[in-house]
Amino acid sequence: MDFSLTEEQERMKETVRGFLEDEGGVELARRKMDGDETVVDELWDSVAGMDYTALTVPFEYDGLGDDMVYLALFLEEVGRFAAPGPFAETLGFAVPLINELGTEEQKDAYLSSVADGDTRLSVALHDEANETPPETVTMDAEVTEDGYVLDGTKPLVPYADNVDTLVVATRTRDEGGYGGVSLFLVDTAEVETTPVETLDGTRPLYEVEFDDLTLDEDALLGPLHGGGDALRRGVDRLNVCASAALIGGADEAVDRSTKHGNEREQYGHPVGRFQAVKHRTADMWMNMQGGRSLVYYAAWALENDDPDAPRAVASASAFVTEECTTIFGDDIFNHGGMGFTWDHDAHIFLKQARTWETFLGSPEEHRERVAEARL
């Protein structure tokens, strides 16, 4: 039993942190928020230069073969700065999915290229913006003699303009839950994308239109009608990636509140002397640590195909998205009026947490999954 990080893992976190600080830190996120369309490409290339795009790619495709825990640790550091880019979508969602379901041709086509930093992917999951997975998946894919025809609109596709390929979830059989789902690999060049205004300006969303798009046999990822199980695991991985990133941001929020508590004076004292501020910051820290433990465990359970994994993911998602929304809000309160300004960083993270809190299922829905497992 060893639930601590290895020295190498600690060192990797420090390296990534230092690297991202050198790249601009949270300014990277601000550039994206301000509409700078180049920052995602630039950052991705730099990350590829450090080999981190190869993290989850298996050895045989020139990758580093790292596990979900390692990825979570990496994403903590990405999340510390809200650094923009489809890291979770590519490395956490698409790569393990293609590795699990893909044909040799598909693996050859995508995995090495991701490792080299040449290919990025994202996921087109939602059809119903008002429902959560798996009920979000309603788009038909018609099976024809020549292959498949996709027709419809995916309203909430992250980074569609910044990636080469989308994993598209469709429903080819009318079964409930994750049953009857088929997955496709679709080049973004073949679809029409329209940006959506988002609360979290660091993670762009697009409406993606599939206009009677005909796909070859080889666009199908995994079995026809049978991609659901893998999709569920993929969504679980994406959830853990999102939570890991939020925990990184929360760690930084604790630091920010602590620094402010020591430096800002009011009524002749550093404000961190007032127990309201002290105790709020202590609570932020405790919930961040508790959430971090849940994330590490969920990542470990996913990696080890532990039967407890779905519960562990749901538990981490509910706790982390909810507590982090509170943590970032408390960071605002700790900073008083300054915390409410655009120039202060707290809101960047708050908006991110608020978005993730319901993007792949609400805390209530996650808790229902936990109850299902326990009862």
Next chain:
Amino acid sequence: MDFSLTEEQERMKETVRGFLEDEGGVELARRKMDGDETVVDELWDSVAGMDYTALTVPFEYDGLGDDMVYLALFLEEVGRFAAPGPFAETLGFAVPLINELGTEEQKDAYLSSVADGDTRLSVALHDEANETPPETVTMDAEVTEDGYVLDGTKPLVPYADNVDTLVVATRTRDEGGYGGVSLFLVDTAEVETTPVETLDGTRPLYEVEFDDLTLDEDALLGPLHGGGDALRRGVDRLNVCASAALIGGADEAVDRSTKHGNEREQYGHPVGRFQAVKHRTADMWMNMQGGRSLVYYAAWALENDDPDAPRAVASASAFVTEECTTIFGDDIFNHGGMGFTWDHDAHIFLKQARTWETFLGSPEEHRERVAEARL
């Protein structure tokens, strides 16, 4: 629109408060907790001497004809000291019920006598200790030629040994909810009572056994099978009475925490200087005030047969029982180790709040009623 207390109401509260302090204040509750069986009688007689037993009895039965708001104000003061006695059961539940449903003979028999302090009543509601009203009412009353036969056990009857008569809820027709309920007036001399060990030692509960008890026609209170609506209102009144008493206790808890915060020194400061204590006490006060407003409004709505009354009662009950449980717990925390001792008063109130929190329906059940009304 005037939602403040009249000068006379303020004066009554002060009088009752001073009177109960003279009688021993919270020592009255402690005597009861310590097994002193005389305190309920003594206190009731003193209260009768002040005419307060006549509060809700109509003028024509030698009463003062006061309304639910006035009773709530009186019970706030009773609750301030957790003073023992079936005040809520007699004045808040039984008197209005008999006044509403009773025959002239029943009114003559009970109301003046209550006003004079000679008769006390309570309510035998629960058959299922694990369910909440109206599902608690399951005991049959058999209709025979000679009257009615009651057979069964009521496990949670408050003050059964301290009162003369019980209002007994039975189900004479198999209808849902409050349908098919018949109420009876039963002298406690005719039943067997066994005390139950209770969390709240100030409010005794008894198991009451009805052993093929045959009752005359004139024991029936209200229409056969049709006592449910009135019972619902009665339970609502009892809920408001309980909440009013808890608010009185909460008001006192705020005072107690404030006094301690000013007097107790730790680390060279009165502990009330530490914001954790200050802010917790401020929260206690705010929630007490908010709960008080809900109680006054619910009492007003009941008195005026306002269609909003059921929602108002459920809302007050959920908020007050839950928040007061927290308030009394916070009073313990504010007092540190001393707060956890038997000699400190906080636990008396905590146990009372914890008992009421689920005695007539849990906060969740009350909230469902609120939702029903709003949606």
Next chain:
Amino acid sequence: MLDRFTERTMDLEYTQEQEEFRQELRSWYEENLPDGWLEGERDIPEDGEEREEFLRDWQSKLHEGGWAGVHWPKEYGGRGATLVEQLIYNEETARIDPPPSISVIGTDFVGPTLIAAGTEEQKERFVPNILDGEEVWCQGYSEPEAGSDLASLQCEAIDEGDTYRINGQKIWTSYAHYADWCFLLVRTDKSGPKHHGITAVLVDMNQDGVSHEPIDQIVDDSTFNHVYFDDAVAKKEHVVGDVDDGWRVAMKLSAFERSALTQAFALEKSFDELVEYCKNTERGGKPLSEHTTVRQKLAELDSRIQAGKLTYYRNVSKQMKTGEPGPEGSMDKVFTGEIKQDLERFKTKLLGPEAAVWDEDAPGGRWQTSYLQSFGTQIAGGTPDIQRNIIAERVLGLPKDAKE
């Protein structure tokens, strides 16, 4: 013992007169609101100048209708409304949610302060121009190094005979970009204790020595400003109260601020909107209003909102009788502020994945904005921490925070 019956007991019905007041206001709004407003087309121009013109026009309409200074004495052009009428005014206004009043600092804070503490000349010169929006006001209190802690303020006024020369910086100044005048706190004496030596003075915003810069907020909007005073000039005759005694004047003004309003009516409106949404939105095959988790949370919010509103009623009723607000008034800002945040957060959560979208035209765009705004509402005018200190110290009598 029967004297109690000579007084009316608690009564939550309104008199016929009060109901008529409510009806009059409602009718006026219906007739005078911009076209389409009541149907939800709340188009206020975004562009700065157009926006200012729109808001000034609305203010002047309010004034013409007699609704600009409901709580002002009649002799100053107000309606002299009773507290209950003010309550009705606030309730109806929250329900209608009309365009904001550009003159709110003047009507709610500066005007009443001048009427109470200004010289006759000041009253004559300034008060008549407030209600009709002729002159818009802002108030210059907070400074970068003096947020909640006003006693630390540094913005300096140098005595130059009949005038002061003013240098310094203010922050969080609402309406500074529209304002003609500023109710400014300056330091006139540095030698004494920090509360001493502060002076309240009225400063012309339309002079070279005054500039301002918007502060971008997390809602991507700026209603606050930095204001810079660079050798700005104020007349000594525009000092309010005594020189060096501005602290007391400011505290008085802040008392107006605190007792002025409740958010409870706005909460009710927001809650009603939520109820409608839940009835009309399906998730997982049934309306949200049939989800137990939603029902429980709605009920909890309803109780808290009502607790806030009814406590406000108690406070206003007490003030009607005694002339002084009761202690209950102190809790309104923090109590309703926290409900507001909780309610708005819950609303955005109900949007599901679509909560990611932040477009004013999107279903949840306005809700997301309200959620973010709820932080600002809580912080502006005293954070929840400060409010709890005020309650603990002033209402309950707990000791003050330790000082060095």
Next chain:
Amino acid sequence: MLDRFTERTMDLEYTQEQEEFRQELRSWYEENLPDGWLEGERDIPEDGEEREEFLRDWQSKLHEGGWAGVHWPKEYGGRGATLVEQLIYNEETARIDPPPSISVIGTDFVGPTLIAAGTEEQKERFVPNILDGEEVWCQGYSEPEAGSDLASLQCEAIDEGDTYRINGQKIWTSYAHYADWCFLLVRTDKSGPKHHGITAVLVDMNQDGVSHEPIDQIVDDSTFNHVYFDDAVAKKEHVVGDVDDGWRVAMKLSAFERSALTQAFALEKSFDELVEYCKNTERGGKPLSEHTTVRQKLAELDSRIQAGKLTYYRNVSKQMKTGEPGPEGSMDKVFTGEIKQDLERFKTKLLGPEAAVWDEDAPGGRWQTSYLQSFGTQIAGGTPDIQRNIIAERVLGLPKDAKE
């Protein structure tokens, strides 16, 4: 870059050796617990002397089985268990919930302190009698006027050559009614700063000058005591550490206290019991486990309990590697303490009206007691307020509270 693969990565499986340790302990408990204990008949005598005898017998059984000092070095009669073995020991023990150890103060606090800071003579004299329950210990820290604030303590020791004469009063002393010895903090010097002049000394409880009185708690039980010293005598050779330096020794002992245990395993046990109850109890026509409100709350509690437990794992794992506990350890008491209270409150709520009943034999009697006890657990050894201060100051580096 590939050196990472030379280290094992995070691993939540136990080694075969560790599993054997767990199995050994389990079997020992099964064989040695009082008859019927595992089936739920947890009859510990209520009467004082019988109870003491029962507990001393159990302690001696524990000792014979080799389970009295799992974490003690082998040379002192302990098992020299690794941290992971201690974790397993704690987990299994929480699951079994055996009779309490009467020697817990000795085994968990005093023994390790003497081993670390005692003289050779003290070690020889006292350490061997701890594990077998031969001598029971208590610790005399808090005083009526010095609760959390130990520096204010007044219990006085007067120098009389080879001995001290001790006068004063201690409060919240667990096990004083059984104890043979007390690890006592006394004031030996009043002249210096308050942290100076405190001395730690071992005092014989079986002497005329020492008396005790139980403190009734809100659970209607008394595990704490007042202890009075009235010209009690202690030998100077029984001073632990240096004279006047007891503050440092006490802080060391309090570090043992904090890193010693987690409540997380007990929470898991309590949670499992709740799950069983919910599956087997109907309300409103269906099991509680099918009520959405119950399911949501169970899931929330489960996440929090797991967060607490996993954080404890992280802390222990770090300590295994570095020899020092990580900062995560500081949160255990307050984090799990608050879950405990919330969990137990929820459990009593689920009892419905029957929650009114408080009989050990009634369905909810034990739950009500646990709920009340949860206040004591949080307060004893440092209130949540104190714990948050410790985290804020020592872990995060926020400034200390303002001092006069």
